[in-house]
Structure formats: C-alpha cells, structure tokens
Amino acid sequence: MNELVSELKNAIIEALNLEDVKPEDIDNDAPLFGDGLGLDSIDALELIVLMEKRYGIKLQDPAAGREIFRSINVMADYIAAHRTK
Amino acid sequence: MESALEHELIVREGDNIVSPLGLDTTSTLRAVVAGESALRRYEGLWELPEPFVASLLDFGAIDRALAARYGEGRLADYTEFERMSILSAASALEESGIDPASPRTHFFLSTTKGNVALLESDNRYRREVLPDWSARRIAAFFGNPNPATVVSNACTSGLCAQIAAMRALRSGRCDHAVVIGADRQSRFIVSGFQSFKALSPEPCRPFDRRRTGLNLGEAAATIVYTRRRREEVSDGEWVACRGAIRNDANHISGPSRTGEGCYRALQAILRDIDPAELAVVNVHGTATLYNDEMESIALDRAGLSSVPVNGLKGYFGHTMGAAGVLESILTMHAVEAGLVPGTRGYAECGVSRALNLSSQPARTTRRLFVKMLSGFGGCNAAMLFKRGGGLC
C-alpha cells in the first residue's frame, strides 16, 4: 500500500504539473481539493484521466470522482480495490 | 461606443446561415419555427470510442451549392471549413450588394478552431493550420485586398467579431464589414468536450431540471454591416446598436458563480433601456449545469427576469465560433416575423432564478433584442440590436 501511495503522489504531481510540490508535502489524509493543493475542476477531470490511463479505472460520473479524490488514502484504497492494470 | 460618428448607424445589409437545417437563413428559420432539430446520435464517427449527439453539415449539399455558383472544382483547394465559410459569405454578400473587393470593405472571421482537423493527418506547424491563413484565403477569394482579422474569443467570438466590426465602422476604418462565423466539428473538438464531461448523451435541454450537458454543432453564418446616416435607415432595418465584452476574472473554464462578467456586459449595453422594450434576450443556453445557472443569475441581477428569454442550441447545437453570428441573425429574422422561437428541449425550470422561458414560440411586436454569450477564458459578451433609425 505504501508503495502505491508514493507512486500515486508522484503521478499526481506529474499529471497536474504541481512543479513546486514534493511527495512528502502531500498529507495522506488531507483533502486534495479546497485549500490544500489548490486543485480545481480541471484537475479533477485530469485525475479521472489518470485513473483510467494508469490503473484502467473508468469513472463516468465526475460526481463519483469527488468522493474518490477526497484524500490520497481514499484514492489509493479505491485503486487497490478496482484497478485492472 | 456612441461617442464617434453619432449621426451614423451600423446597419445589417445582408446575411446568411449555412446550417444542417438549411443552406440559407430562410430555410433555417423555417425549420426552427417548425420545431425541427438537426441533432443526431453518432456512433463510431471519426473513430471516437464514445457515441455523441451533434448537429453536422452535409458537405455534399454544400459542394453542390458551391458548384452551382462557381462551377465544378473551383474550390477544390479549399478545406471544408473554408468552403462552408465561402458559401455563407457569398450568399450574404449577394444580398447586401456591397463590393467585397473594395479597399473600404473589411473581413472579420469568428472561429474557435478553424482548420484544426488538418492536424489529424499531419501534426506539424504550417500556415494552413492557422486561422489567419484561412481568413486571408476567404477574403482573397472575394478579391478583398485587406488583411482579414480573426477574432478568437472562444464561444463568445461571434459577438466579439461583430463588436470589432462595429468599432472598425464607427472609427471610419471601413465602410462595410463582412463578419463570418464558422466552425467545423472533428475528432479533436468532440473528444475535448468529452474529456470535460460537458456533452449530453441526448439532445440538450437548456435551462431544464434534467439537463446534462451540451451538443456540438457545425454551421457557418455571415452578416454584412454598412455604416449609414441615420436618416437613410428605414424603419424595418436592423441596427447593431451596442456591444460589450467583460471578463469573470474567476476561472479559465468554470463560469462565475455570480455571473459577474455576463452581468457586467449586460449592464454596459442596457443602461437606459427599459426591459419592457425587449422582444427577447437570446441567451447562450448551452445546457451545461453551470452555464445555464450562471446565465440565470446574471439575467436576474440585470433585472431581466420578466423579459422573454430563449436559447436555440436544441435546434442546431453549440456551433462555437458561428453561434454569435448565427443566433443574432436568426433572432433578427424571427423578431421581424413577430416571433420569439421557443427553447427546444426545455420543460421544467432547472436554474435557481425565475426566468420567462418556454419551449413554445411566442408572438412579439417589440423592436429590440439582446444576444449574449459566455465562454472559456472567463469571457462574456452581449449585444443590443434594434430596428429602425432611432438613436442607439
């Protein structure tokens, strides 16, 4: 799981161009949206692409994304349970 | 805008709509009034993995119309985007009677993506993929010696191009302006809107409680403007009175929650206008959750909640760079016929502010209307059109 969490953090930093953010800056339980990383609606859509491209998980409904992208840990749990690659 | 040349007005001299509902304004309007829609479901088109609903042109019909006008093969070197633009401009120019080759005539092209589909076969930088190249070719086709201006303000381009034309006429830079709005759909554009989860899997429902997104459409529309002395403008003629462009200063893709830029654009054009004089406010009405909600807030803030409002995307989708030109022309002709077309796809109010909106057409005897648009980049535009030679 730890491996997935750290891989996920690096993937998010790369996909969302979070140039000045380091993996250790992202709290595993902190909300990804809102104040924390300053992510917006386009980032949420880009995370949907990341889920499909990297883990083969198709999220049709952007509203479902909101639940899954609550925190790194929630995201990692979801990926571990649903990944197809 | 009324400071310069107060004794002159910007008058509609000719127009055309090339849409999937017809290759001229009259047939497109007739279809809209009859409640027809060109929205169809496409599966596997352009090898897109997901199906989509769109309003697409029949290029066979366009090429036959061009061949009838110019002879077979005359436009073989032009792209589809350029051909649809040329067909539309040719008809509008013909009606206007102005000389397109005059140095006193300027061309304005409103498009969001122009020839972008050319990248599919060859994804390299070259002049042909840049919209200013198409604009030059289109203007040159009609013998125009001036550099054509492309207005690229996302979905508001069609109003922004008319505003740019009004200004060029007001300042005396030209005597006639040809404003063409056109966009061709493609794998590029459809996939992009799909990635934004912005497309509706069924025909769109502007302002409706069950709306789920927009449908894309392709069309070309042209309006020709001339500057004329007020006393030479007859009672029935359409005048482009005022226009304003304002930004939300909020987000590059999400509309403002307060409808800020849209409200400010409306404020800038309405000032002394009594809302009871307006036949209709023809809104953007894309049928995305956020756009329609934003527009309802802006209209409410601008004191327009009792004015008839309509949106036309249910007939021919969101035609992007063409939308502002097409929907302005269609509303001119409808109001001229004493009609406010209904909002196709609307059934039950799904926005937070009350609006005077109906799926059915209504009668009107009023002589003014407002057209508004909003788009990515936080841009919003609004124009006020009026019949006759009165003050603007």
Added chain:
Amino acid sequence: MLRIRRWVRITPAGAVVDGVPVRLEPTEDPLPVALYRPRVGGYPKFFKMDPLCRVGFLASELLLDGETSRFEPREDRAVVLFTQSGSFASDSHYERTIADAADYYPSPAVFVYTLANILTGEIAIRNKYYGETSCYLLDREDVETMVETVRETFLDGATHSVLGGWVDSPDSANFEAELFLVEESEEGAEWAADELRRIMKDK
C-alpha cells in the same frame, strides 16, 4: 493622445522592460521559469500554463510590476492580445493525446489551452480585471491592424487603459511577447505603428 506608458519584450534572448534588460542570475531553468522564480513566484498556476500563456503571463507581470493598487478589482482596463500561432502548441500537444487509438487519453488540462484567449483570461484572473478581454489572430507584419484595434477598444466608454500587444509561441523553445500599457496620457511614446515596429524589430 494614446501613448505607451510602459512596455515589455520577452524573447529567448531575454526580457526587456522599457528598453532596459532584465538581469537574471545564471540558472539551468528555461527562460520563462528563470523569470518566474525571482520576478513572480507563489503562483503555482503558472506551471499549469501552456507555452503561449507562460510567456504572455510573464510579460504582463513585468509590465504591471510596481503598479500601485495592483490587485484592486477594476473594469476599466481591457486585455487585448494579438497572436498568429495562437494555441498551436497546445493544439499539437492535445492532438498527440488522441492520435493513437491504443493510447487514447484526451487531456482536459491540455484541451482547455487549445483556445488562444485563455491567456487573456489568465491575466484577468491574476489581476481581477472585469473589463474587456479580446484575442485576435493575425500576421505579425500587420502592425497597423494591431494599432487600430487597440485604439478602437477605447470606443467602449468603460475602457480607459489597455494592456495589449503581440504574444506568440508555436512551441516551448520559440516565444515572443511585446506587451504594452496603452493609455490616454501626456507622457510616453505615441501609440503608433512605427513605434511598435521599432520595439518589435527583429524576431
């Protein structure tokens, strides 16, 4: 008379403000990032921008640097951009995300930049400008149209200042921005085609 109150030029050779080169510490970073770090900073959205927006945004930052009440919301300043390549860099990038059916992952973050006017929005958002934002695509040589279009922007009675000019970046290695603050004023060079040509000179 409309005059140029201040101007900025950025090319791969460096940045110039009102004719004075901007001095930078030596760095491994490409020029836009090398300018961003000491001169802007603290605006992570910068790294999400495409090449056109990066260079245009930086030019606007250098242009407005030191202006009093910089971030006060205002409606009287328009942002008017001229470009020829427009969004080509992002168009080409986006096309690569959809070209291969086996590797088809259309990117919304790239797609949003396939509209050249996003740059005007980025500048409006950063500075809280509710005024007009406009983007025109034309040939770099067509300086007269740029001059006239900016002049005509003032026909909107609410517009008393224009932040505008030329920005082009067909790819991340090739970029050029010449941005101007144009206002009715007693001071500064006249807003005229000859002056623009002098500043834009060689590519």
